[in-house]
Amino acid sequence: MTNILAPENSSQLVDAVRSARADGTTLEVIAGGTRRGYGRPVDADAVLDVSGLTGVIDYDPAELVLTARPGTPMREIASLLASRGQHLAFEPTDQAPLWGGAGGAGTLGGALSVGLGGPRRPMAGGARDHFLGFEAVNGFGHLFSAGGKVIKNVTGYDLPKLAAGALGTLCVLSEVTVKVLPAPADVATLALEGLDDAVALRALAMALGSPAAVSGAVHLPYGADGLGDGPLTLLRLEGVPVSVAGRAASLQTLLTEVAPRARLIGGEESRRLWRDVGDLHPLQGSAEDVIWRVSLAPSAGAAFVAALPEGLGGRHFYDWGGGLVWLFLPAAEDGHAAAVRTTLAGVSRDGHATLFRAAEAVRRAQPVFQPLEPGLAALSDRVKERFDPDRILNPGRFYGKV
Amino acid sequence: MLMPVPDKAVMEGRDAFVAGLRVLIDDGLIEDPAELSAYSCDGLTAYQQLPLAVVLPRTVEEVSRILRYCHERDVKVVARGSGTSLSGGALPLADGIVMAMGRFNRILEIDYDDRVAVVQPGVTNLAISNAVAHRDFYYAPDPSSQIACSIGGNVAENAGGVHCLKYGMTSNNLLGLEMVLIDGTVVRLGGRGLDTPGYDLLGVVCGSEGMLGVVTEVTVRILPRPQVQRALLLGFATVEAAGNCVASIIGEGIIPAALEIMDRPAIHAAEDFVHAGYPLDVEALMIAELDGTPEEVDHLIAEVEAIALAAGASYAKASTSEAERVLFWTGRKAAFPAVGRISPDYYCVDGTIPRRTLGEVLNRITEIGGRHGLKVANVFHAGDGNLHPMVLYDSNIPGQLEAAEAVGAQILETCVEVGGVLSGEHGVGIEKRDLMHRQFGPADLEQQTRLKCAFDEKNLLNPGKVFPELCRCAEMGKIHVHRGALRFPELPRF
Numbered sequence: 001m002t003n004i005l006a007p008e009n010s011s012q013l014v015d016a017v018r019s020a021r022a023d024g025t026t027l028e029v030i031a032g033g034t035r036r037g038y039g040r041p042v043d044a045d046a047v048l049d050v051s052g053l054t055g056v057i058d059y060d061p062a063e064l065v066l067t068a069r070p071g072t073p074m075r076e077i078a079s080l081l082a083s084r085g086q087h088l089a090f091e092p093t094d095q096a097p098l099w100g101g102a103g104g105a106g107t108l109g110g111a112l113s114v115g116l117g118g119p120r121r122p123m124a125g126g127a128r129d130h131f132l133g134f135e136a137v138n139g140f141g142h143l144f145s146a147g148g149k150v151i152k153n154v155t156g157y158d159l160p161k162l163a164a165g166a167l168g169t170l171c172v173l174s175e176v177t178v179k180v181l182p183a184p185a186d187v188a189t190l191a192l193e194g195l196d197d198a199v200a201l202r203a204l205a206m207a208l209g210s211p212a213a214v215s216g217a218v219h220l221p222y223g224a225d226g227l228g229d230g231p232l233t234l235l236r237l238e239g240v241p242v243s244v245a246g247r248a249a250s251l252q253t254l255l256t257e258v259a260p261r262a263r264l265i266g267g268e269e270s271r272r273l274w275r276d277v278g279d280l281h282p283l284q285g286s287a288e289d290v291i292w293r294v295s296l297a298p299s300a301g302a303a304f305v306a307a308l309p310e311g312l313g314g315r316h317f318y319d320w321g322g323g324l325v326w327l328f329l330p331a332a333e334d335g336h337a338a339a340v341r342t343t344l345a346g347v348s349r350d351g352h353a354t355l356f357r358a359a360e361a362v363r364r365a366q367p368v369f370q371p372l373e374p375g376l377a378a379l380s381d382r383v384k385e386r387f388d389p390d391r392i393l394n395p396g397r398f399y400g401k402v
Numbered sequence: 403m404l405m406p407v408p409d410k411a412v413m414e415g416r417d418a419f420v421a422g423l424r425v426l427i428d429d430g431l432i433e434d435p436a437e438l439s440a441y442s443c444d445g446l447t448a449y450q451q452l453p454l455a456v457v458l459p460r461t462v463e464e465v466s467r468i469l470r471y472c473h474e475r476d477v478k479v480v481a482r483g484s485g486t487s488l489s490g491g492a493l494p495l496a497d498g499i500v501m502a503m504g505r506f507n508r509i510l511e512i513d514y515d516d517r518v519a520v521v522q523p524g525v526t527n528l529a530i531s532n533a534v535a536h537r538d539f540y541y542a543p544d545p546s547s548q549i550a551c552s553i554g555g556n557v558a559e560n561a562g563g564v565h566c567l568k569y570g571m572t573s574n575n576l577l578g579l580e581m582v583l584i585d586g587t588v589v590r591l592g593g594r595g596l597d598t599p600g601y602d603l604l605g606v607v608c609g610s611e612g613m614l615g616v617v618t619e620v621t622v623r624i625l626p627r628p629q630v631q632r633a634l635l636l637g638f639a640t641v642e643a644a645g646n647c648v649a650s651i652i653g654e655g656i657i658p659a660a661l662e663i664m665d666r667p668a669i670h671a672a673e674d675f676v677h678a679g680y681p682l683d684v685e686a687l688m689i690a691e692l693d694g695t696p697e698e699v700d701h702l703i704a705e706v707e708a709i710a711l712a713a714g715a716s717y718a719k720a721s722t723s724e725a726e727r728v729l730f731w732t733g734r735k736a737a738f739p740a741v742g743r744i745s746p747d748y749y750c751v752d753g754t755i756p757r758r759t760l761g762e763v764l765n766r767i768t769e770i771g772g773r774h775g776l777k778v779a780n781v782f783h784a785g786d787g788n789l790h791p792m793v794l795y796d797s798n799i800p801g802q803l804e805a806a807e808a809v810g811a812q813i814l815e816t817c818v819e820v821g822g823v824l825s826g827e828h829g830v831g832i833e834k835r836d837l838m839h840r841q842f843g844p845a846d847l848e849q850q851t852r853l854k855c856a857f858d859e860k861n862l863l864n865p866g867k868v869f870p871e872l873c874r875c876a877e878m879g880k881i882h883v884h885r886g887a888l889r890f891p892e893l894p895r896f
């Protein structure tokens with residue numbers, strides 16, 4: 001049975017990492033454990049469970065800053081913020097059910113380490129943009145701090161950006177500080193009906209290029225729960241009520257020619273709808289499906305999907321105005337890696353495709369994350385080595401040695 | 403300010419080294435001391451140093467060749483944009499060359515569908531906004547130096563501006579970079595999509611003060627201009643009251659596009675200079691800018707005004723035309739030159755504090771200045787707690803420069819003491835380098851310098867800046883050996 005280490009404070013965490021390093025023991029770092037199926041499988045000697053590092057340390061709404069231990073459940077953070085009319089603007093999603101887990105089990109540290117932003121990403125930024133500072137233990141077993149606890153800071157290297165999305169391969173977080181923002185008072189969604197992909201993405205680009213301050217731009221070719229299964233293009237507007245209504249009206253005018261059929265979806269339903277989009281509900285198919293997450297230039301989104309080989313037989317939708325494509329494809333031996341990555345290379349120079357969910361055997365055989373060109377791969381490897389020289393933290397979760 | 407001792411071998415081999423450079427770059431090499439002096443300092447003019455030579459490359463191949471050449475010969479390199487850094491980031495080194503990026507001055511592509519601009523690093527910040535203005539787009543980060551500073555310098559410093567409360571700093575608006583490492587390797591980070599595969603190196607290169615690589619191409623987001631912008635001038639009897647008003651505005655869920663405060667000396671200097679119509683009988687003046695649709699802005703202006711009056715504002719005036727809005731800003735934007743008129747010299751400090759400590763910190767700033775016989779005028783990016791105290795002095799009076807620097811250092815120490823940081827937007831450079839240990843412990847600095855080693859193991863890119871001690875790249879010798887076996891023996895060790 002795998003040994004489980006469960007530190008309850010940062011000095012126990014230091015001890016755990018130090019003794020692992022001394023013994024040459026590799027560690028799989030988990031908190032909520034909801035995303036163990038994300039990334040390459042980690043074959044570690046022991047599990048370092050940091051879910052015991054919990055609790056909010058400081059929260060001053062007027063300073064727009066919250067400091068907490070990383071094992072604090074997201075649920076707790078969200079309800080604390082909501083009690084003061086605030087939220088995490090990067091809109092962390094709750095995708096655990098995609099791996100068969102229970103909803104609402106994620107932690108703040110997990111959300112930052114996975115680093116994915118929700119539908120508000122194009123306007124409000126991702127996890128990286130809201131991660132202000134941290135304390136962590138690196139692979140040397142040293143406790144160190146980085147960043148700060150104020151919203152504007154350029155002192156020293158911006159290590160929080162590096163730790164965001166690093167999947168625990170650089171250091172183990174013991175305290176994190178994030179930026180928090182007022183939650184919008186009102187929300188509405190302009191829903192355009194019946195558009196094909198290319199026209200829909202055109203409409204999204206027009207909306208994002210207008211002064212309407214759109215804070216969500218998705219196209220669901222197969223509709224959404226409760227809204228039918230025809231193509232649905234959604235534009236979210238948030239803010240004070242007078243402004244939301246006004247912007248919705250001017251957007252509708254702007255788009256009448258490309259999208260004659262449109263209707264407005266109000267507050268409560270909008271909130272549910274966007275939560276669903278972030279959690280990938282519109283595509284929920286078989287638990288066996290492989291899921292690809294493809295990030296690329298928004299204008300290349302529809303061309304990418306159109307260029308996929310015929311007969312793949314999957315479903316897709318677009319977020320981020322077309323800059324993020326989610327693909328659900330039937331299980332296949334290579335997870336369709338060759339088809340997806342070759343197609344992507346043909347339409348976009350800097351796009352990247354992640355094998356978001358697939359059976360363990362597939363994730364062992366295929367690169368889960370987009371292979372990096374050699375100069376960048378070597379650099380990434382050196383970065384890893386300068387945080388974790390013996391490669392004891394989540395070894396191989398990203399790439400071969402990282 | 404102590405800089406690393408110049409490398410004797412490099413100094414002695416200068417002629418041969420420069421002769422070799424000449425082969426690599428046919429036109430664009432400056433070696434004459436009189437011409438070199440134009441590059442001897444940046445915006446922190448108290449520090450001057452002639453470099454070995456200046457190169458002005460035009461292509462990424464030239465940049466790569468020159469860096470590889472320097473790397474092979476252990477010669478240091480300081481990249482330079484427009485030289486407006488206020489922290490000495492672009493100060494040359496006696497045993498190094500300056501690589502000035504001014505010839506990388508082309509806008510390569512503007513794409514309104516993807517809402518990005520791809521530009522060379524020597525393009526000025528304002529030139530990006532100007533290039534897209536006819537389509538009602540703009541580039542959001544707006545440092546006061548925007549007519550002069552380069553986007554490459556903005557990336558290196560993670561520059562901010564008055565609108566970053568709502569729209570973010572450079573790093574939040576940066577999508578991609580092409581960069582050359584010191585050994586000549588060209589890497590591309592990010593692109594037109596919103597996230598990058600693998601480690602977010604784009605995020606950590608931004609704000610790294612020219613120490614990780616030389617940026618040769620920059621992709622930024624451009625945004626549609628808001629339909630309407632209106633500004634509100636609010637006067638208060640105390641700076642504390644103005645600070646509390648900021649907390650109330652944000653507490654009500656409003657994030658204005660900009661939220662600035664000036665104190666009495668700054669108000670008077672600015673008003674005397676540009677006649678912006680500021681009230682002169684207040685201790686603090688706030689400028690709040692709201693943007694969005696007309697109905698939204700009217701609504702928010704009324705709401706902010708009501709909050710301010712409830713918070714004790716003694717003066718309130720909203721702009722009723724675009725001309726008036728611009729007028730309100732002229733005073734704030736001219737605050738630096740305005741202060742330059744009332745004092746022979748001034749030293750601009752840059753730190754961030756938790757806003758709740760504004761009143762306390764301001765009193766301490768006055769006190770610190772007083773102890774050294776110097777006056778301080780203050781402007782703040784109040785929304786995000788970023789202070790710019792301007793210490794007034796006269797460099798012709800012996801001892802005053804040193805006194806001004808001491809006041810600056812004590813102000814920054816105060817910022818850290820109350821929970822803030824040494825720099826909100828100007829960077830550490832040489833200016834705040836020796837204060838870094840006030841904010842960071844040894845383990846914190848060690849991890850940062852290790853990151854530097856991953857990019858630049860020989861420590862040749864802009865050394866002597868930011869960190870009080872150079873990185874100890876040789877520490878890898880301490881690698882743990884388990885039962886005589888190195889883990890991953892196939893990996894190179896440095």
Ligand SMILES: Cc1cc2nc3c(=O)[nH]c(=O)nc-3n(C[C@H](O)[C@H](O)[C@H](O)COP(=O)(O)OP(=O)(O)OC[C@H]3O[C@@H](n4cnc5c(N)ncnc54)[C@H](O)[C@@H]3O)c2cc1C
Binds near residue numbers: 445613617
């Ligand atoms: C009057 C005035 C007002 C200012 N107002 C603001 C403000 O409001 N907000 C703000 O943030 N700053 C402000 N600044 C500071 C300064 O303008 C910024 O730091 C700016 O980003 C520097 O750009 P630059 O092109 O002048 O860079 P430089 O001064 O030439 O260099 C700055 C740093 O960037 C590095 N660098 C430059 N180009 C490259 C490149 N291509 N690749 C790698 N490294 C590079 C240099 O090595 C150096 O470390 C102000 C300065 C002045 C003089």
